[in-house]
Amino acid sequence: MTVCKALTIAGSDSGGGAGIQADLKTFQELNVYGMSALTAVTAQNTLGVHGVYPLSVEAVEKQIEAIGEDMGTDALKTGMLFSSEIIRAVAKQIEKYRWEKVVVDPVMIAKGGASLLQEEAIQAMKEVLLPLAMVITPNIPEAEVLADMNIRNLEDRKIAAEKLYHAGVKNVVIKGGHVNDGDELINLLFDGNDFTYVKSSRISTKNTHGTGCTFAAVMTAEIAKGQTVQQAVETASAFVHAAIEQDLHIGNGHGPTNHWAFKQGPLHEKEHQ
């Protein structure tokens, strides 16, 4: 049996809903062996981010090297990278190991508004990381920053996707979760030739913490297995939809989603008590 492997280079969310915790849970659900290189630790719960503690560039490099020198990976994703120094170090390692199945989730701001990427790091992300990306998965506010334009409708989203493609990214997915345009949610994929709309129904809830990380983690796991980018977007949309639909009611703020819902369906609460 050959086992598929995926690596997440991202921050820790102590609350377990986003960051590497979301990534590793998602990899596991999809039968992919998960590995991680931590970039920063956040002290966080459903009410917000209470502290951000970046790791040293050396610590990030060493973790990636440890994997590159021994285990290798079939695909990787980047999440919270925090600083331009960490971005440059991560890009260098991706080049060193010639990793090509690279999913970049350009994490910038947490749900409550806390910054997970320093302002000056945006330029580094555009310069050194986007050209290495097989796929980038921004939400609309992130796409606005990276493409340097306002996105008011689907036409604008297509223009932003084209701009990001021309910045060197092979496939651009601009997710539709952050617009209120009715019952239909459209995740837009642009591969340099065609636009594909991957549709699902919108669910109204405040419990969406970690959906961006989870979406990119599904894509990474599916790409690790050899699925196409379009298939990966379809699975990611279905996985996140199930995770939101069957949420867990944990915490008093923006709650996490249910990472086992896609595979296992709803858990009957407290059935063992």
Ligand code: PXL
């Ligand atoms: O969802 C973005 C995100 C990514 N990574 C970490 C986070 C968050 C959101 O809070 O905490 C570590």
